[in-house]
């Protein structure tokens with residue numbers, strides 16, 4: 228079998244080639260991005276997710292950058308053209324109508340936005356990606372790279388300011404999510420207790436569209452969905468007023484993924500601010516970084532050697548052991564000792580399955596290898612965890628995760644997520660961020 232060395236890292240990674248000497252799914256991944264391109268934005272998956280999603284757009288742009296960097300910038304520019312006046316970037320921008328998704332624009336009923344959109348957000352990966360695109364572009368055209376960044380920089384900064392103002396009004400240094408969908412890890416076991424601590428309201432009857440595309444055993448349950456919609460209708464009744472939502476939401480969590488991504492985005496934004504000579508902004512970002520770093524220690528659970536999400540309404544750390552626990556490595560906020568504990572936990576998790584990283588501890592009580600964020604392996608999380616491991620010098624473990632990712636993709640195709648025990652694909656097909664990150668790993672910059 229012909230095999231190739233992974234270009235980005237020059238490490239001992241090898242993947243299968245097709246008869247023309249290209250990695251097996253290289254052309255196909257490009258085709259998938261093109262096929263999911265709706266003109267300036269890329270849908271995550273035809274039918275299942277027919278709009279532009281906030282953090283998907285970031286991962287997808289990294290994939291476009293591997294073969295068409297202009298198109299990569301466009302993805303981010305389109306996303307930011309949907310920014311709300313208060314700075315928020317919604318989780319979904321409903322640019323064009325579609326009847327294959329629920330809850331769509333008519334349910335959300337947001338008013339204030341240039342496009343129709345949801346009234347909640349998602350992990351703010353944009354700052355990380357714009358720095359990434361800067362690196363890709365500056366290699367050949369530094370002036371263009373600076374021009375592109377200078378247009379997006381103020382918008383991303385406004386987004387980060389929104390996070391701190393709307394979601395950390397007590398100025399603790401870490402922000403809250405008020406809906407599981409905001410975490411990007413919709414049915415993570417980290418939300419179970421907090422989500423079921425409040426009763427479901429008398430919500431209008433509804434029909435789920437996701438179950439028409441994907442088997443019910445792989446998706447969140449009806450009861451969980453009722454809770455999601457209860458939150459949605461309460462936020463709608465408050466007119467999505469950011470001053471109110473934080474205080475009124477019966478669900479308020481310090482999410483590891485959101486905070487790690489925001490912290491890392493702040494570091495990348497500081498780099499860009501320095502490059503643009505923006506001293507005031509560097510100072511502002513430094514304050515966020517200082518406070519965030521201190522507060523992250525609050526989420527460290529010494530007994531398990533993992534970071535944990537916090538339920539802000541009870542002040543308790545969630546007992547759930549989820550893959551988000553490793554994302555503080557991506558943020559660069561873990562100490563060396565914490566990184567060592569995380570790395571050894573991660574090895575144990577991977578030993579339990581065949582392919583890392585499972586989204587929940589495979590030895591834990593709620594692990595389910597095909598149920599969405601309660602066990603399956605997700606490529607975007609792997610991309611961030613392996614990058615974090617490399618920054619801390621755990622190269623072999625990073626390599627193992629990269630190799631596992633490329634192997635499950637090569638064997639099962641560009642699926643939404645994968646069974647970590649068998650490598651089988653699940654959820655949506657021709658999934659954009661899987662295609663994109665496959666390309667980024669093969670041909671892109673090092674994250």
Ligand code: GLC
Nearest residue numbers: 271276280282283411412413
């Ligand atoms: C699901 C995922 C979320 C993703 C979205 C679109 O809701 O949980 O992370 O952004 O699908 O792919």
